[in-house]
Amino acid sequence: MTTALTTRKKDYDAIVVGAGPAGAGAALLMARAGMRVLLLERGEYPGAKNVSGAAFYGSSILHEVIPNFWEEAPVERILTKRTLAFMSPESSLSVDFQTKSFAAPPYNGFTIMRPRFDRWFAGKAVEAGATLVSSTVVDDLLYDGANRDRVVGVKTRRDDGDVTADLVIACDGVNSFLAKKAGMQKTFTSHEISLGVKEVIGLDQTVLEDRFRLTGDEGAVAEYVGDITAEVHGGGFLYTNKDSLAIGVICQLSSLAEHKQRPYELLERFKAHPSVAPLVRGGKPREYSAHLVPEAGLHMMPKLFRDGMMVAGDAAAFCFATGLYIEGINYAMQSGFAAAEAAILAHQAKDFSSASLARYEDRLDARHVLPDFKNFKSAPGYVNSERMANLYPALITRGAEQLFRVDGHGKKKIMAIARQTLKDNDVSTLNLIKDLYAGGKAFGW
Numbered sequence: 001m002t003t004a005l006t007t008r009k010k011d012y013d014a015i016v017v018g019a020g021p022a023g024a025g026a027a028l029l030m031a032r033a034g035m036r037v038l039l040l041e042r043g044e045y046p047g048a049k050n051v052s053g054a055a056f057y058g059s060s061i062l063h064e065v066i067p068n069f070w071e072e073a074p075v076e077r078i079l080t081k082r083t084l085a086f087m088s089p090e091s092s093l094s095v096d097f098q099t100k101s102f103a104a105p106p107y108n109g110f111t112i113m114r115p116r117f118d119r120w121f122a123g124k125a126v127e128a129g130a131t132l133v134s135s136t137v138v139d140d141l142l143y144d145g146a147n148r149d150r151v152v153g154v155k156t157r158r159d160d161g162d163v164t165a166d167l168v169i170a171c172d173g174v175n176s177f178l179a180k181k182a183g184m185q186k187t188f189t190s191h192e193i194s195l196g197v198k199e200v201i202g203l204d205q206t207v208l209e210d211r212f213r214l215t216g217d218e219g220a221v222a223e224y225v226g227d228i229t230a231e232v233h234g235g236g237f238l239y240t241n242k243d244s245l246a247i248g249v250i251c252q253l254s255s256l257a258e259h260k261q262r263p264y265e266l267l268e269r270f271k272a273h274p275s276v277a278p279l280v281r282g283g284k285p286r287e288y289s290a291h292l293v294p295e296a297g298l299h300m301m302p303k304l305f306r307d308g309m310m311v312a313g314d315a316a317a318f319c320f321a322t323g324l325y326i327e328g329i330n331y332a333m334q335s336g337f338a339a340a341e342a343a344i345l346a347h348q349a350k351d352f353s354s355a356s357l358a359r360y361e362d363r364l365d366a367r368h369v370l371p372d373f374k375n376f377k378s379a380p381g382y383v384n385s386e387r388m389a390n391l392y393p394a395l396i397t398r399g400a401e402q403l404f405r406v407d408g409h410g411k412k413k414i415m416a417i418a419r420q421t422l423k424d425n426d427v428s429t430l431n432l433i434k435d436l437y438a439g440g441k442a443f444g445w
C-alpha cells in the first residue's frame with residue numbers, strides 16, 4: 001500500500017494500530033459512526049502476519065454488527081462437534097459433545113483461516129469509510145504536555161511517519177509494544193505467556209469428512225490435555241477446515257524453558273500419538289507458524305485507557321485461555337467494539353480525557369468481557385498447575401485402563417480403582433480435595 005500519511009495536526013479522529021479482529025472491529029464501528037479513522041497494519045495485508053487456522057466462537061457477536069456475515073465471510077466449517085481428550089503416552093480418554101442446535105443460524109462458531117478472514121473483516125472497516133494503510137509499522141506514540149500527559153498520535157516507520165489524532169487505540173496484539181511505551185503495561189513474566197505452534201495439514205475433503213464423521217459444512221474442534229506436551233504445562237488442539245486440519249500445541253514459556261523442550265518437537269510428538277496419528281495420516285503439510293498467547297487473563301491486564309488512548313484485544317490480554325477454552329478472537333472483537341463505543345461517545349463530547357474514556361470499562365462490562373475475565377480469574381493458573389497439566393490427565397487414562405481391562409483377575413469397583421490409582425501415583429486425598437475445590441472455584445461457582 002502506498003497511501004501517503006499526513007503530518008497535519010489531528011488529521012484523524014482516531015488511529016487504530018493493528019488490523020486483527022480487535023483493530024478491524026474498532027475501526028469498523030467508529031467509521032460507521034462517521035469518525036475519520038486510520039487503521040495501520042504492519043503486515044502486507046491484514047491477517048498476513050496472523051497465525052492461520054482458528055476456531056472463531058460466538059458468531060452471534062459478529063452477526064449483530066454484520067448480519068448474516070457467514071454468507072459473505074470466508075468461513076471454513078460450522079462448529080457442531082467439540083471434544084476434550086485426556087492423554088497419557090499410550091492412551092486417551094475423550095469427552096465428545098455434538099449438537100445440531102449449533103448448526104442453525106446464527107451458529108455458535110466457525111473454523112476460519114486468519115489471513116483470509118482478517119483481510120475480509122478489515123475490508124468491512126474500509127467499506128465503512130476507514131483508511132487502511134498496510135506494510136506500516138508503528139514504532140512509538142506522540143504525546144502532548146510536559147509529562148507526556150496525553151497521547152496525540154503515532155510515529156510510524158515511514159518517511160512521512162508522524163500522524164496525529166484525538167485518540168489512539170492499540171490493538172497491536174500480545175506483548176503490545178504501544179501499551180508498554182505508554183506505561184500502561186508491565187513486562188510479562190514467562191509464566192504469563194505461552195507459545196503456540198501450529199501446522200496446517202492439507203487433506204482430501206472426502207477423507208477429512210469421513211475421518212471426523214462430518215456432514216456437509218459441519219466441523220469439529222478438539223482440545224487435548226496431558227502427556228502430549230510431555231511434562232511441559234500446556235495442551236494441544238485440532239480443528240477441521242474445509243480441506244485441511246489445523247493442529248498445534250500451546251506451551252507455557254517458563255515450563256518450556258524449565259524442561260528444555262522445543263515446541264516443534266512437542267508438536268511432532270502430539271501428531272505421533274496413537275489416537276492422533278490416524279487423524280493426520282497422509283496429510284500434506286501446508287504451513288507452519290508460531291505466535292505468543294497471553295494466558296494469565298486478569299492477572300496480566302494492562303491499564304485499559306489513559307488520556308487519548310485505549311488498549312484492546314490481545315494487547316489488553318483479553319484472551320480467554322483456560323484449558324477448556326481458547327478464545328481470543330471473539331474477545332478481541334468484543335473489546336474492539338467496546339473501545340469504539342467509548343470512542344464514539346468521546347468524539348461526540350469532544351472529550352478524549354481519561355475520565356471520558358473510562359466509559360470503555362462500562363462497555364466491556366456490558367459486552368461481558370470484563371465479567372468473564374473476573375469470574376474465571378483463577379482458571380488460567382489452575383489449568384497450568386503441575387497436577388492439572390500432567391498428573392490428573394494421566395490418572396484419568398490409567399483409571400480408564402483399569403476399568404476396561406479384562407484379564408481374568410476379577411472386576412474391581414470404581415472407588416477401589418480410584419483409590420488404587422491415587423495411591424500408585426502418590427496423590428493424597430487431601431490434595432485431591434484441595435484440587436477439586438480449586439477446580440470448582442475456577443470453573444464451577
Ligand SMILES: Cc1cc2nc3c(=O)[nH]c(=O)nc-3n(C[C@H](O)[C@H](O)[C@H](O)COP(=O)(O)OP(=O)(O)OC[C@H]3O[C@@H](n4cnc5c(N)ncnc54)[C@H](O)[C@@H]3O)c2cc1C
Nearest residue numbers: 018020021022042055138172173196313314327328329332
Ligand atoms: C497457536 C494459536 C492458536 C489460537 N487459536 C485460537 C482459536 O482457535 N480461537 C480463538 O478465538 N483464539 C485463538 N488464538 C488467540 C487469537 O489468535 C488471539 O487472541 C487474537 O488473534 C487476538 O486478536 P487481536 O486483534 O487482539 O490481535 P492480533 O490478531 O494479534 O492482531 C494484531 C495485529 O497488529 C499488527 N501489529 C502488531 N504490532 C504492530 C505495529 N507496531 N504496527 C502496526 N501493526 C502492528 C499485527 O500485524 C496484527 O495484524 C490462538 C492463538 C495462537 C497463538
